[in-house]
Amino acid sequence: MNILIDNRQDKVDAKGLDKIVEDVVRTALEVEGVVDDVEVSVSFVDNEEIHKLNKYYRNVDRETDVLSFPLVEFEEIYTDIDEEDDDLDEVQPIGDIVISLEKAKQQAEEYGHSFIREVAYLTAHSMFHLMGYDHETEDEKKIMREKEEEVMRRLKIER
Template structure:
């Protein structure tokens, strides 16, 4: 698995410690989901202004959000690629560092925990999960919490 990081914000330094943590988050999520093909994921760290622009353009919502995900492969197709020799481009995760800092303070936990949670939330969107209904939200939340528990990243 490859994770490519793109830091396009100035508010918080995202060092190799954070990058390694997020790679672990993704690895655990993929492992728990039974994804055995090699994948490539891109994570971009952006400002509130940039994520608002993306949210407006792609979701028709003119407000900043914490995380956006752009899958490049359907989950069913991914599951059928068991013989893949090269990495499959799974998709892109865009995280607002401003929102992550704000939410960490609001929820009373560390920035590292919030960044990890937003990454696991994003990876589950890339894997085809959503939270449009209460049932979907519950299922996705249980999966997210399982990853956080496996990493011993608690609230």
């Protein structure tokens, strides 16, 4: 498994975040039963950068906390590859996660929990987007929230 982490901001101290992000990515994959060798890229940015990305990719002219960019339809990783195919031995990039640490810090203060917990939750949330989940309907939202909370429980990250 490859987890690539790039801190592209200097407004919020990112010390110690690499390990928690790696733990969350691994645990989210475990919750989904993913055993294949996958690659995930995580970038830490500031509000200005995520605002630009949100406007460019989603046509939403405001900052947000996290953006998810799936590289594949997640189910295709398993349905389009024959079990004897050599592709199973290759690392499969599944997508990119972009987190505004500035926004995460603001939200942690607003919600009354730790910055680490907020970054962990945003990472879990984004991982499930990369794995094909969404929250457009109440049923989808419930399923996604249960999975996110399972990751947090397994890592003993409390509110």
